[in-house]
Amino acid sequence: MVSAPARQPRWTRRKNVRPSEITAAALEVFVEKGFAATRLEDVAARAGVSKGTVYLYFDSKEELFKAVVREGLIPAIAEAEKRVAGHRGSASDLLRDLVRGWWQLVGSTPYGGLPKLMISESRNFPEIARFYYEEVIIRAHRLLREALRRGMESGEFRSMDLNTAQFLVFSPFIMFLVWQHSLACCESESLDPGAYVGEAIEMVLRGLAAPGTGPQAKARR
Amino acid sequence: MVSAPARQPRWTRRKNVRPSEITAAALEVFVEKGFAATRLEDVAARAGVSKGTVYLYFDSKEELFKAVVREGLIPAIAEAEKRVAGHRGSASDLLRDLVRGWWQLVGSTPYGGLPKLMISESRNFPEIARFYYEEVIIRAHRLLREALRRGMESGEFRSMDLNTAQFLVFSPFIMFLVWQHSLACCESESLDPGAYVGEAIEMVLRGLAAPGTGPQAKARR
DNA sequence: GATAAATAACTAACCAGTCAGTAATATAGA
DNA sequence: TCTATATTACTGACTGGTTAGTTATTTATC
Incomplete structure (x- = not known):
């Protein structure tokens, strides 16, 4: 046997x-x-x-998705909230800091696919959209507006409508992620992510800068 | 009877x-x-x-979708190509013109929902993505790059990588459309589209402007 | 052997695409 | 001008394939 x-x-x-x-x-x-x-x-x-x-x-399926968001995005938001609360320095530096942190914890990780997913599915799954909006988007936008508010108050940024400015600030970054996870696959040559993020933040800061205080002004001095 | x-x-x-x-x-x-x-x-x-x-x-279903794009978007692209070919004047004005034309023919119409749709479905329907990319996106991006190239050549815009600049230019506009057709429904107060588009183009032009030539410089003179 | 953890077979519901048949219109012949 | 016949735009039931969620059963571990 x-x-x-x-x-x-x-x-x-x-x-x-x-x-x-x-x-x-x-x-x-x-x-x-x-x-x-x-x-x-x-x-x-x-x-x-x-x-x-x-x-x-x-x-x-919905609960599974929420669990994914709770695991990956909520901690990143909490981290960013700490940064803003503790920041001492120029508003430009705070914005650079926030963008870099977001890129490190979200943008350059597999979680970077979630913004495109939420945009895609929000209409058909309103409950998930609501969850994501309340738990992630509202908090992220609040942080951006806070940074912008400080910059406008100090005269570092020209004063403009906060909601508009906030939308203009996050657009190039979210759009980049969305693009990378959708139509970028059709492209022959694509942008280098690190370089793009760097260029984008400087471009945004030029757009925000109050006359005589931006990167241009520095270069001219 | x-x-x-x-x-x-x-x-x-x-x-x-x-x-x-x-x-x-x-x-x-x-x-x-x-x-x-x-x-x-x-x-x-x-x-x-x-x-x-x-x-x-x-x-x-796919052919039906292509027919929708052919009917609504291809003519708008052709129209824009004519504008660029015929434009005499500053690159800023050309960009303003392109954005306004796009907003009038696409952004503010029901066709404005298509960019979000393509972003959402491109991964799962590669044939449609390819079609849209070849027939719409390539042509639109070529137009933007041409306007940017002229501005850099004339010294109106600071010189930077064309692909990066092109992406930074279209981001705030496409992102706005995408947002309107997805998560905007969760918002309590939303931006006024006309005002946003106007602010966005000026912000982009500030970001592009060569030192001493932008809207800031004009105001300072 | 008891039980918690995991499996796999099952149900119910959904929808793109097909096709046999029907009803509106065109037309030929009186 | 009326009627019979032919044409074709249009309908809607059906098929085949798919998948979220359930349940009966098996297997690992204490």
Whole structure:
């Protein structure tokens, strides 16, 4: 009689690591395919579990998505809030700091795919849109407006409508991410991300600068 | 005996107007729901026909979408190309002209929903993405780069990488459209489109201006 | 052996695209 | 001008494939 081969178990119990493995897999598939087109079976396969297991840890596709956002974006926002609260120095430096931090923690990571995803799916999944808006966007925009307010108050930036300025500041950065995760694949040559982000922040600061105080003025002195 | 009631026919033959009625309905539904989530039955209902009729005039959902783009966006691009070819004057004025024309023909019309749609669906529908990229985006970007090139050559704009500058120029405008067609619905107060577009173009021109030639310099003189 | 963790087969609902049939219109013959 | 016949625009039921979420069952671990 042949001795029993040392069989691997077909699966093992790993209750405490499953959720993060599943959210990591979910982030990848969500970013690749969008929310609606993501098959939970694919997420499960990429996490090395079966579809049923996903439902053991998350009530629904929507809850799974919220978990991804909570894990990746909320901490980054909290971090940025600390930066703003603790910042002493020029408003330009604060803006540079915020953009660089955002690029490091979000833009250049797999979480950088989420803005495009939210833009794409908000109309069809209003509950998710609401969640994302309340938990992420409102807070991010508040930070930008605070930095802009300080700069205008100190005379560093020319004074203009805060909401308009805030929109103009985040546009080139979010648009870049959105582009990278959508139509960039059709391009033959694409921009270098690091260089672009650097150029963009300087361009924005030129646009904001009060007459006689911007980078131009410095160069002229 | 009651005289025969003047019965309306259940439908009438209207071969020549069907296609444009169907594309008009399709544009509405595509913009509301996106490409994937659009049900051809809904498009048909909105156009006042049955689903079978849509397939009499268009081979597939994809072809229907392409027809919408051909009808609305390609003529606007052609118009812009004429403007650039015929323009005599400063590069700033050319850019203002292009943005205003785009806003009038696309941004402020139902076609303004298409950029967000393409961004959303390009990953999952590469053939449509390719079509849109070749027929619309390449041509639009070429126009912007041409205007920027002229401005840099004449010394009106500071000289910088053309592709970077081009991306920075279109970002605030496309981002605005994208926002209006996605997460703007979560906002309590939203920007006035006309005012925003005006502010944005001036901000962009400040960012581009060569030292001593921008709106700031004029104000200082 | 008890039970928590994981699987896999299943259900119910959805929709692009097809096609057999129907009803509106055109036209030929009286 | 009336009617019979031919044409074709249009309809709507149906098919085949897909997937979120459920449940019955199996397997690992204590």
